[in-house]
Amino acid sequence: MTRGHDILDVANLELDFEPLIPGLPNAVALNCLARLPRAMYSTLNGVSRSWRRALSSEQLFRTRHELGCTEPWIYCLFCSHEGPSKHVTSLIEAYDPVHNLWLPVGRMPGLANSEMLKGYGSVGLNGKLYIVGGRICSKGSSSEVEKDLRISKDVYAYDCITGAWKQCTSMLIPRVDFACSVCDGNIIIAGGRDTINQEKGVATAEMYIPEKDGWISLEKMSAGRYKCVGLTVSNKIYVIGGFTSSDDDGQTSPRALAWNRCSVEIYDPAKGKWEFVKGMWQIDIPPYQVVxxxxxxxxxxxxxxxxxxxxxxxxxxxxxxKTVRGSRRRLREDLACKEGLILLRRYVTMAAIGRQLYFLAGYCQSTSYGSSICLDTVDIFDISGDESIEKWKSLKPIPRPCREICSPCCVVDA
Structure with missing residues (x-):
């Protein structure tokens, strides 16, 4: 995997290349370019070679960050059946919430034709999208049964400005369906499964340090967990729910395991310790997504x-x-010859930006006919207490082919 463009800093802009904007120092011109929306970059790349290099430089990201011009985009990995053979392809797309656009990123690296990646962890950090671990499975066509191949410990980073992929140092062990979050500039992961066809979680945790491109082991959780959700709150990592298993040769009682599934484990990086909190999730079915x-x-x-x-x-x-006031809603979609059906949204992914929750992708399932359709609508819920603001609004991006989302989405500021 090679970098698609040369790195360009302000000094190079000043000394080595033609002016970006005639009459302006290149450092000032770069500040002007940094204020433009990222959705325009593909068009602006055609202005000149210098613009193309500047718009894909790491210096541009640093300038955007300093000016407060970074934009949060929502990144999703989809599986779709494409081409004459209808082989499965794993594609990454980004949703621009300001312009209501889906933009193609490209194929997920490290996968062969007909391979899919599911149950991975994804986080945004320093303008990069990190995709960690997951379950690699294959499906030659839409009619074939999905087959598990292996659990991955690979780590890939996508630079959202330069468009370059980098393969990072692998995790210490392979994992799927684990908790993954960012804290103090590092990626912390915990739990998951490390073996195909074995429904037992691991209790181990580890941390990735981007500056060193390396992983270190952390203290274990109190029990093995998989299908758990990870997020950061007040500089602590919360690992919520999950199917739990004993880490001591199966001596934990079923009742204790049920309590574990309703619990949360909280990691404090300052102390290097886990804290066990009972009953925080309340039900013994793992959460789908928490933000x-x-x-x-x-x-x-x-x-x-x-x-x-x-x-x-x-x-x-x-x-x-508790249910958020004003959030209860069923989606109503028009179907050919079936107008007015009430449809339930399933397998949606949720993202938090500003004071809004975004709900993307997924399917709508008819309560009357049992059929389902892919959903293009992006639904947004405003959490502010302003009663004059309509809580829900729906946006209609340009329709795309029907695609299966492979795991929850990730927000990256760049």
Whole structure:
């Protein structure tokens, strides 16, 4: 994997290349380019060779960051059946919430034709999208049964400005369905499974340090967990729920395991210790997705009810999840010859940006006919207490081919 463009700094801009904007020093011109929306870059690349190099430089990202011009895009990995053979292809796309656009990123590296990646971890850090581990499976055509091949410990970083992929140092062990989050500029992962066809979670945790491109082991959790959700709250890592297993040769009782599934483990990097919190998730079915927005935890459902038709917020005082006022909703979509059907949204992915929750991708399933359709609508819920603002709004991006989302999405500022 090679860098698609040369790195360009301000000094090089001044000394080695033609002016970016006639009459302006290149350092000033770069500040002007940094203020332009990223959605325009593909068009602006055609202006000149110097613009093309500047728009794909790491210096541009640093300038955008300093000016406060970075934009949060939502990145998703999809599986789709393309080409005459209808072989499966794993494609990454980015959603630009400001311009309501889906933009192609390209194929996921490290996968052969007909291979898919599922159950991976993804985070955004320093303008890069990191995709970690996951389950590699194959499916030659839409009619074939999915076959598990292996669990990966590979780590890839996509630079959202330069468009370059880098293969990073692999995890210490392979993992799928694990907790993954960013804290203090490092990536912390915990739990998951490390073996195909073995429904037992691991208790181990590890941390990736980008500056060193290396992993270090962390203290173990109290129990093995998989299908758990990880997020950062107040500089601590929360590992929520999950199917749990004993880490001591199966001596844990079924009742204790049920308690573990309803629990959360909290890692404090300053102390290097885990804290076990009972009953925080409340049900023994793992969460589907939980996000942190302005210090509050929001959930859209569990693995059996990936979209409940409402949004839940965690009340730390009462240790309960409560339905957010005004969030209860069913989506109504028009289907050919079936107008007016009430449809339930399933397998949606949720992202938090600003004061809004975004709900993307997924399927709508008819409550009357049992059929399903891919959903293009992006639905947005405003968490502010302003009663004059309509809580829900829906956007219609340009329709895309039907694609299966492979794991929850990730927000990257760049």
């Amino acid at each position: 942190n927005l302005e210090g509050q935890l929001y959930s859209c459902g569990d693995l059996m009810n990936s979209w409940k038709g409402s949004i839940d917020i965690y009340d730390g005082f009462s240790n309960m999840w």
